Amino acid sequence: MFLFWKFIRITFCILILFFINISISLANQKISEIIIKGNLRVDNETILAFISISEGSEYTSQNINLALKELYKTGFFETVEVSEDNNVITILVEENPILNLIGFEGNKRFEDEILTDVISLKKNQIFSKNLVSEAITKIIELYKTQGRFGTKIIPKVVELEGKRVDLVFEINEGPLYTIRNISFIGNDIFSDRRLKEIITSKQTAWWRFITTSDNYNEDRLEIDASKLREFYFTRGFIKFNVLKKQGDLLPDKSGFSILFLLNEGKRYKISSIKIQSKVEDLPNINFRNLIPVSDYDWYNVKKLEKGISNINASLADKGFAFSEIIPEFNIDEENASIDLILNISQGTKNYIEFINITGNSRTLDSVIRREIQLVEGDPFNRLKIKRSEKNIRNLGFFKNVNVNIEPGSKQNQANLNIDVEEQATGDVSLGIAYSTFDEFSTQFGISEKNFLGRGQRAKFSLSLSDKRQNFAVGLTQPYLFNRNLTGSFDLFNNTLTDTSADQRTKSLGFSSSAGFSSANDFYHNFSYTLQNVETEKLDSNDNKLSTDGGKVLSSLGYRISKDTRDNRFNPASGYYYALSEQFAGLGGDINYLSSVLRGSYYYKYDYVDLIVGISGEYGNIKGIDENISKTNRFFLGGRKVRGFDSSGIGPRTEENSSASAVGGNNYYAGRVALRSGIGLPSETGIQWTIFTDFGSLWGVDDTVDNYAISTDQKELRISFGYGFQWETPIGPLTFTWADAIKKESYDQLQKFEFRLGSTF
Known part of the structure; x- marks a missing residue:
C-alpha cells in the first residue's frame, strides 16, 4: 500500500511539471503575422485597429477571445473565425450587409417619413437582425399610441450584389381599438361625469372621428392620473391619490375599458399663512398680499405655487436673487385645516x-x-x-x-x-379665405425670420380679394447698431375698394421705422412714410367715375405701447394699450394730425374655461389749414362693431342706408366679450363667444353738398351677438351672428359673418 501511494504522488508531480512546461511554452509563443480574409468594405488597417492583439503579442486563449468580442462589438461583421498555424493568426470575417433601401408597405395611418424617423435606420447603415427587431418594436409602439394594438409587421430582406440589401416592412395596421367605457371607483365628492371632463382620454362618440382622444393609449393614462391629481389638489384634497389605473380589452375585443381607483381623502382649508424670514436687510414687502389665498380658503396647490413665485419675483427685483422659500405644512386632522408657514432663507450666492x-x-x-x-x-x-x-x-x-x-x-x-x-425659419405660404366682408381672398407670401443667421426678418407678401389687392416687401433688423433698437424698411402697393363709400384708394410708397423697448415693458416706435395716394370715385358697379389724380402723403409717426398679453392673436390673459400719433405735412400735398388710442384687457378665471375680454379705442384726425379728405377719414363698422357693414356707421351722402359712407374725423369703438369652451368637447377645439359691441363715428369738415348733415351725429350704436370659433386642420373657422339693438335709420347692417382661413 505504501508503494502504491508513493507511485501516485510521483505521477501527480510529473503531470504538474508537464502542464507547467506546456503553459510556459505557450506563453513564450509570439504572434508572427496576422492575416485577414473575407473583408470587402472594411480595410485591414481598420480591423487591426479594432482588436487589442498585434504582431509580436503573446498568443493566449484570453487574447483570442477578447479579439473575437471586439470585432463582434463593432457591428460590422456577421461571423468571425480565428485560427492559428505556426504562430500565424488568420482572421476570417463575413461582413454584415449595408442597407441600400428602406421601404414600407401597407401603412395608411403614418407617412413613410414619420416611420423612417421613428425606426432611426438610414441608407448605407450596417444591417443586422437586432436592428430590424428594434425597428419593428418601435413601429408597433407607435401604432399603439393611436389605438392600434393588433399591428403586425413582417420584414422583407432582398439581397443585392456587393453585400447590400433592400429592407421593406410589410405592415398590417390591424383594427382600431377605441375606449368604450371609463369608470371611477372611490370618488364620493365628484361624479364620474365631472372627472371624465378632466382627463384627456375620452369615450368613443360618433363625432370624435376628428380627434384621437378616444383611441386607447396606455401612456395617456399617466397623463390622466396627473390631470386628476391637479384637479383634486386645487380643491383642498391634499392627500388625494390615484391607487390604480388600468385599461382592459373587452371580452368581445370591441375596444378598451378604463378604470381609475381613487382615494379622495379629506378636504382641507388653509387656517393661516405665516411668513418667516432669515434674510438679512429684507425690504419692507407685504408678502402675504402676494399669495392669492385667503384664510379659510380651500387648499389650492396652484395658488400656493403662484404665491411662492410672486414672492421669489419680488425678492429678485429687490436684489435678493438667491433666496429660497420652503413651505411647511402643519395639518390639523381633527378640524381638517392647515397652518402654512413659508420659510424664506438667504440661500447660497452664486x-x-x-x-x-x-x-x-x-x-x-x-x-x-x-x-x-x-x-x-x-x-x-x-x-x-x-x-x-x-x-x-x-x-x-x-x-x-x-x-x-x-x-x-x-x-x-x-x-x-x-x-x-x-429649425427651418423660411416660410412659403399660400392662403385661401372667405368672409362676408372681403368675400374670397388669396394670399401668397415668402418670409425668412432668420436671414443669413443674423436674426433679420425678410418678407414678401401678396394678398388678393374682391376688395383688396396688397403687395409688400420688407426687411427688419433687430438690435440695430448693436443697441436695443429695431429698424425696418418696407415697400408697398395697396388697393382698397370700399363699396359702402363708393371709392377706391390706391397707395404706392415706402415706410421705415425704428423701435425700442424701455423700462416697465413699454415699447416706442418712430416711423416715416412717403406714398402717393390716388382716390377714385366709383359707380354702383364699381366702375371709375373720376379720380383726384393722386396726392403725395409724407408723414411722421410715433407709437408708444405696452403689451402683457399671453398671445397676440388669441389672448387669454394680460392687457395691451397703445397711443399712435401721425403727422402728415413734411412736404407733400396732405396736412393733418391723427391720434388713435387703443386698449384691451383679458382675464381667464382660474380652473374654469372662461375668458373675459374688454377692449376699446378712440380716434381723432384734424386737418392743418385744410379739410380732411374722404380718403383720410375714419370708417367704422364690420369687425370693430359687428352687426354693421364694413363702413355701415356714420355720416352718409344721403339720409338712407343705400347712400355712400363719407367717413368721419372722430370715432370710438368698444367690446365686452366672453369666450369659452364650456359645454363643448375640449378636444374638438370649438369655442363659443357672446359679446356686445358699441361705437360711433362723426365729424365731417366738408361742404354740405357732399354729405347729409343730419347723418353727422354722435349717437351711440350697440350690437349684441354670439359666435363660434373652430380650429380646424384647414385653418380657423368663425361664425358670428350680431344684431344691432341701437342703430340709426341710415346705418348699413350686416347680421352674419363667416370666415374660413387656411395656410399651407
Whole structure:
C-alpha cells in the first residue's frame, strides 16, 4: 500500500511539471503575422485597429477571445473565425450587409417619413437582425399610441450584389381599438361625469372621428392620473391619490375599458399663512398680499405655487436673487385645516462663470446672446434665466431650447449651458379665405425670420380679394447698431375698394421705422412714410367715375405701447394699450394730425374655461389749414362693431342706408366679450363667444353738398351677438351672428359673418 501511494504522488508531480512546461511554452509563443480574409468594405488597417492583439503579442486563449468580442462589438461583421498555424493568426470575417433601401408597405395611418424617423435606420447603415427587431418594436409602439394594438409587421430582406440589401416592412395596421367605457371607483365628492371632463382620454362618440382622444393609449393614462391629481389638489384634497389605473380589452375585443381607483381623502382649508424670514436687510414687502389665498380658503396647490413665485419675483427685483422659500405644512386632522408657514432663507450666492451656447449651426452666437439678460460674472438669477429662455424661444428660430445649470470651477460659480436645435425659419405660404366682408381672398407670401443667421426678418407678401389687392416687401433688423433698437424698411402697393363709400384708394410708397423697448415693458416706435395716394370715385358697379389724380402723403409717426398679453392673436390673459400719433405735412400735398388710442384687457378665471375680454379705442384726425379728405377719414363698422357693414356707421351722402359712407374725423369703438369652451368637447377645439359691441363715428369738415348733415351725429350704436370659433386642420373657422339693438335709420347692417382661413 505504501508503494502504491508513493507511485501516485510521483505521477501527480510529473503531470504538474508537464502542464507547467506546456503553459510556459505557450506563453513564450509570439504572434508572427496576422492575416485577414473575407473583408470587402472594411480595410485591414481598420480591423487591426479594432482588436487589442498585434504582431509580436503573446498568443493566449484570453487574447483570442477578447479579439473575437471586439470585432463582434463593432457591428460590422456577421461571423468571425480565428485560427492559428505556426504562430500565424488568420482572421476570417463575413461582413454584415449595408442597407441600400428602406421601404414600407401597407401603412395608411403614418407617412413613410414619420416611420423612417421613428425606426432611426438610414441608407448605407450596417444591417443586422437586432436592428430590424428594434425597428419593428418601435413601429408597433407607435401604432399603439393611436389605438392600434393588433399591428403586425413582417420584414422583407432582398439581397443585392456587393453585400447590400433592400429592407421593406410589410405592415398590417390591424383594427382600431377605441375606449368604450371609463369608470371611477372611490370618488364620493365628484361624479364620474365631472372627472371624465378632466382627463384627456375620452369615450368613443360618433363625432370624435376628428380627434384621437378616444383611441386607447396606455401612456395617456399617466397623463390622466396627473390631470386628476391637479384637479383634486386645487380643491383642498391634499392627500388625494390615484391607487390604480388600468385599461382592459373587452371580452368581445370591441375596444378598451378604463378604470381609475381613487382615494379622495379629506378636504382641507388653509387656517393661516405665516411668513418667516432669515434674510438679512429684507425690504419692507407685504408678502402675504402676494399669495392669492385667503384664510379659510380651500387648499389650492396652484395658488400656493403662484404665491411662492410672486414672492421669489419680488425678492429678485429687490436684489435678493438667491433666496429660497420652503413651505411647511402643519395639518390639523381633527378640524381638517392647515397652518402654512413659508420659510424664506438667504440661500447660497452664486455667480455666472461661463455662458455656453451649443447647437446653433446656422444662427450666430451674438443673435442668441443678446436675448440673454445675464452676462458672465453676473449674480445667478433664476428669474432672469427664465426670461432669457423665453426670449430665445420667442425668436422662433429653434425647435428646442434647453437651458441647464452645472457647477463652475469654484464652489460659488455656475455655468449656464444653452443648447438649441435649429429649425427651418423660411416660410412659403399660400392662403385661401372667405368672409362676408372681403368675400374670397388669396394670399401668397415668402418670409425668412432668420436671414443669413443674423436674426433679420425678410418678407414678401401678396394678398388678393374682391376688395383688396396688397403687395409688400420688407426687411427688419433687430438690435440695430448693436443697441436695443429695431429698424425696418418696407415697400408697398395697396388697393382698397370700399363699396359702402363708393371709392377706391390706391397707395404706392415706402415706410421705415425704428423701435425700442424701455423700462416697465413699454415699447416706442418712430416711423416715416412717403406714398402717393390716388382716390377714385366709383359707380354702383364699381366702375371709375373720376379720380383726384393722386396726392403725395409724407408723414411722421410715433407709437408708444405696452403689451402683457399671453398671445397676440388669441389672448387669454394680460392687457395691451397703445397711443399712435401721425403727422402728415413734411412736404407733400396732405396736412393733418391723427391720434388713435387703443386698449384691451383679458382675464381667464382660474380652473374654469372662461375668458373675459374688454377692449376699446378712440380716434381723432384734424386737418392743418385744410379739410380732411374722404380718403383720410375714419370708417367704422364690420369687425370693430359687428352687426354693421364694413363702413355701415356714420355720416352718409344721403339720409338712407343705400347712400355712400363719407367717413368721419372722430370715432370710438368698444367690446365686452366672453369666450369659452364650456359645454363643448375640449378636444374638438370649438369655442363659443357672446359679446356686445358699441361705437360711433362723426365729424365731417366738408361742404354740405357732399354729405347729409343730419347723418353727422354722435349717437351711440350697440350690437349684441354670439359666435363660434373652430380650429380646424384647414385653418380657423368663425361664425358670428350680431344684431344691432341701437342703430340709426341710415346705418348699413350686416347680421352674419363667416370666415374660413387656411395656410399651407
